[in-house]
Amino acid sequence: MSSKYEPPTGGHKGPLPTSAPLPPLRGAQQVVSEETANPTNENQPFEERLEEALRDENMRRALERFAPSWRTSRRDVFASEEADYGPDYSFAHMRSALRKSKDYAIEHQAELIAQFKAQAEAAGAIIYEAHTAEDANRYIYELCQRKGIDLVVKSKTMVSEETELNRYLEARGIKPVETDLGEWVAQLAHERPSHMVMPIIHKTRQQVGALLTEALGREISRENVAEQVAVIRVEHRKSFLNAGMGISGANALIAESGTVMMLTNEGNGRLVTSLPPVHVVMAGYDKLIGTFAEAMTQLRLLARSATAQQITSYTTFITGPATPGKEMHIVLVDNGRSEMRADPRFKEALRCIRCAACANICPPYQQVGGHVFGYIYSGAIGLVVTPFHHGIEAGAGPQSLCVSCNACETVCPVEIPLPNLILDVRSRVVEAKGLPWLKKVIFGVMARPRLFNLAVRFFSLAQLPLSRGSHYISTRSIGILGRLPGVRPIAKLARWRSLPTFATKPLRDRVKGQLSPSSRSTTSQAGTERPGPPRHQQGMSLHFAWPRPAPSPPSRLTVCYFAGCMIDRLYPEMGEAAIKVLRACGVQVTFPRKQNCCGLIALNSGDRADCVTMARQTITVLEQALEESKADYIIGATTSCVVTLTQDYIRLFEDLQQPEWLRRAQALAEKVMDFASFVDHVLLANGMKLPVRKSDGDDVIVTYHDSCQSINCLGLRSEARHIIQDVLGLELREMPQSDVCCGFGGSTSIEHGDVSERIMNNKLNNAESTGATVLVTDNPGCLMHLRGGVDASGRKMRVLHLAQLIAEQLE
């Protein structure tokens, strides 16, 4: 904070200061390098911003308090609407309706724009179409200049943040005043909003009090929020009455009538748009929607998703200037939107209604806040749109924080496939900047099955000095070797999470001779009447459940077991347990020996090339295995890999426009099922009994962690709980936030260890708070992460795969 806030004086002054020429704003490099009188946080390099955010305890506490309460109130407000008004008003139904409306508007943009323009112009509004941020800013500046305006009041507009309008106007002697309380405080602090709906969620009342005190030059309470809020009424009244121009955003542009819809809670939006003689609306083309009826659905979803309100306090509809002498200008901003619209994937991001639900639910966002998790737009959508509005460089750092937990997609009110789009951004970053050398080597090796096999066997021996034969490479086992330069990075990684060791004998070796590698003794009529897993590609992953009935008695089923690298190489005992459970139910299990990594790890790192190689290998190997074994299903006890096999491959080959591989991926997906679903929906649902021993009173108290891929991508929730409680008869104690990510997120846990560690500690604390003795989940990534955390922190809990828990309880 440097300059003082000066109370506004007169409205229209004489000659304006000569305008400082500024370079066009588009393109990250200019934004980052541009030094101005009003620096904002993104001028700092990403790493620095991240460091700062990680030190900000206040922010983290605020965000961590907010998240669970938002989740609960949001869920309740949607549930009560559905309970009162029926399924047409469920979240699922409404968001699918709004998605259709927005998709229509995106597809028919030209037509809707023409309609909007015709109606708005007939009502007296003036429309300007701005191709770039610079165009939009210049238009507004020139309008001020023409009218001799030097004081502008603003109500919240994210587009003006996007175009950096305030900076543009300030550099040219025009004073913009943000009138939304949070935006104003951010403006006083020379910051940007860290959240699209709650701009200063990262600030404490003490910080706000100090900022107001400094800006106004008189003492404002550091503790009394009501007093702080009262200040804004007095201060801004003067601005409202003196300003020559009011600038607002738009939540929707209603084409049928040329109407601007705008939502606020404070009431500043109505003042900004009513009191000054000139009203300028800034809106992206993405705000178009066809009709009032559709706008009502948006209204419902927006308020409920953003703040769990039924509706905001003020919802305003403006159609042209309302009084004689009033001017209304509507600046339609493109600034990268056409490019998004031309991209078959990214055009889906244009549906966004800026509710910030994707930030509210995001675990890494809660750790670092919106100045880091995003650029000017924060949250998951910020990671997606930043490259289009501000360049790939601006998006490179923030996107690396995504843990691919997929939670954002479950709450998005317009069904934007955010996690996939973030991975698409990641792969563009990799294309632009290249893969870090270590990843390049690792993925290169993993894509070559024989080399990978050799490498793992080599490391299973090479790790011995660090693991000393234990199951972990931990601070204890490393001992003083941690001081060696080559070992130091490993020691650092193991400090908070002991690392797993490679099994000396991988699963593929352990099952040798026990399972038929391919052929099958009993013939199966599989294929025709067997119900396949759902076609995920058709819609949202949340809406499906695996099919219940199995065509033949479960005792005659044959399955191919797909291990996944983690189970195969690190945790063969989990695979053995899964196979033991399946066989105990009379299922014949085969193990295709040529199976290799599915490619998920490369995909998650933005390395599409290696992922494609591994995808093709995997499809070929599994097709062959199915052919030879006539298996009914391919079962994986790794839900992450199951998601890759059933969803990611399809998207990948769609993108690459390889119809033959796409067809093969789709056919394969029909056969793949995760372990918990198979046990619950195929075996147990068809009357198969697990031979469970009578509980002998041993103190097995279970708490269950819903892995992100299981709950957010496969829609699993009841399966494991049913097995644990009803079938095994064990006590299950639900932990708080069981469905929140554990922080693993693939290589994110290595690149951003601090963030990952904090999320993990929340998870372990929640698990521990139940008093459970066993923490169970069904995804080895989480298991590796949580086990390592338990080991490093000396906690007492056992961490088991669901299959291991079941296997332990078998007779």
Place this chain on the structure above:
Amino acid sequence: MAHSTPMNLFTRFQERLSSAGGESHQVGGLAEAVDIIAAHPALSAGEIVVPPNFAQHQQWGAILPLLESKGITIRQAGEPASVADAPAGLSGAELAIAETGSVLLAENSLEARVVTMLTLTHFVLVSERKLVPMLDDAADLLQQFARVGPDQRHYMSLVTGPSRTADIERTLTIGVQGPKTLCVIIISDQQEAKA
């Protein structure tokens, strides 16, 4: 869109508006409305601001002599600055929506609008037959009002409770920039005629 109505419309309206921090009353006629307004703490100074030409308002104009008979001074709104932080303002709404507890204001005149934006307590009169169940029911009227023509309503707002913010530490604070109190009075039809 088909929908079920979960409960009495006014009960739902009141419940929803109250959760947004607003007051509401259902009365049999203008006289009762006047009783509520006159007894309200906002009227302690004995003055209420109304939009220009409110006296000629077909439906609500008749309330002004009734208020005056209670010793209340009626002030017609003028320049925005003159209305700023006036203790009480009165206006009429076109619609009330039970689902959200909202009222629809649709005034082109700036003077009429500032009564609803700048006063400390805003009283809104709305006819009971204009109380509809859902937002969807409001869409048709909004569309009709927004249509180009001499009767076009350029500026419409769904108002749901007083002005509020939770920007600082998510502490809910009422009355940031707009009215601190919103009081909706729903007046039933038969009585309207009598009054």
